[in-house]
Amino acid sequence: MTGSHNVFAELDSGVTGTVKFGDGSLMEIQGKGTVLFACKSGEHRRLDGVYYIPRLTTNIISLGQMDEDGFKIDIEAGVLRLYDLQRQLLAKVHRTPSRLYLLDMNITAPMCFIARVGDVAWRWHERYGHLNFQALRKLRRADMVRGLPPIDHVNQVCENCVLAKQKRTPFPQAAKYQAQEELELVHGDLCGPISPPTPVGNLYFLLLVDDMSRYMWLTLLRSKADAAAAIMAFQARVERESGKKLKVLRTDNGGEFTSVEFGEYCAGEGIQRHQSAPYTPQQNGIVERRNQMVVNTARSILRARGMPGYFWGEAVHTAVFLLNRSPTNALDGMTPFQAW
Numbered sequence: 001m002t003g004s005h006n007v008f009a010e011l012d013s014g015v016t017g018t019v020k021f022g023d024g025s026l027m028e029i030q031g032k033g034t035v036l037f038a039c040k041s042g043e044h045r046r047l048d049g050v051y052y053i054p055r056l057t058t059n060i061i062s063l064g065q066m067d068e069d070g071f072k073i074d075i076e077a078g079v080l081r082l083y084d085l086q087r088q089l090l091a092k093v094h095r096t097p098s099r100l101y102l103l104d105m106n107i108t109a110p111m112c113f114i115a116r117v118g119d120v121a122w123r124w125h126e127r128y129g130h131l132n133f134q135a136l137r138k139l140r141r142a143d144m145v146r147g148l149p150p151i152d153h154v155n156q157v158c159e160n161c162v163l164a165k166q167k168r169t170p171f172p173q174a175a176k177y178q179a180q181e182e183l184e185l186v187h188g189d190l191c192g193p194i195s196p197p198t199p200v201g202n203l204y205f206l207l208l209v210d211d212m213s214r215y216m217w218l219t220l221l222r223s224k225a226d227a228a229a230a231i232m233a234f235q236a237r238v239e240r241e242s243g244k245k246l247k248v249l250r251t252d253n254g255g256e257f258t259s260v261e262f263g264e265y266c267a268g269e270g271i272q273r274h275q276s277a278p279y280t281p282q283q284n285g286i287v288e289r290r291n292q293m294v295v296n297t298a299r300s301i302l303r304a305r306g307m308p309g310y311f312w313g314e315a316v317h318t319a320v321f322l323l324n325r326s327p328t329n330a331l332d333g334m335t336p337f338q339a340w
Helices: 063-068 111-118 120-127 133-141 159-164 224-242 260-269 281-305 309-323
Strands: 008-012 017-020 026-029 032-038 044-051 072-076 079-083 089-094 186-191 204-210 216-221 248-251 272-275
Touching: 063 072, 120 133, 159 281, 186 224, 186 281, 204 224, 204 281, 204 309, 216 224, 216 281, 216 309, 224 260, 260 272, 281 309
Parallel strands: 186 248, 248 272
Antiparallel strands: 008 032, 017 026, 032 044, 072 079, 079 089, 186 204, 204 216
């Protein structure tokens, strides 16, 4: 129970009634809602079923009610520990000299919480893997996709994007050369090892980008040694799909790309090899930037929904699917999916 109207993130004023206290006095209930508060970790948590009683001068939390709602309560040696429904520690409170447990809650502003629930722009920002709002509006304006509603300007900053997409100084924004047809130039890069591994033991992912269309393919790998076989399988698939031959493969100098066997295979297939200088990822900047976008998008998806880290494999596959259908500065009025 609380007497402060401004702490509520949601409030249903239609809930009424009275509460009788130990001294026999009655107080009128004028609503029931949700209070949003921040933990020390910065995570936002909800406290549901809070009564609004304007005459109340002290906030009260009923341990009996929380026990009835499925929370776990431990009291030992003057310390009260409150656990939520998933048995994660929600609060740790020390007993005061007056034998009360005073919980100091950091109430947060409900603005972002409300926007996430009802705002169409925020909903599509999350559905599209935390794509920026300018790109969402471009998709709608240029009719690149079907079914996307108008996206209004959003002033709030997405906390998950800020935390997940921090990065180093950017590479050059544009390449001096762009291929004129499919598979004329393909960029490749290996990312990993990533911890924790996926449920089937994958630690790496191989990202391949077609220079002309900027279309991406992603393959999960258990080890670096699997990269060469994955590229061979990729070549067979895309050459059959496009009717074109893979001409140039550009990668870094990693051992997975420089083995004698893989070099002989590329020579036999007539594939030219371009390799960047050591410690100079900007020479293969197209795949490096796309790699960064895939990781950032996947990280945003996982963080926004509180998913365990070992789901990163599904998240990067989803990110590639979405980015292939998102606008890019390298293409005019088309998505990579359309260009490919």
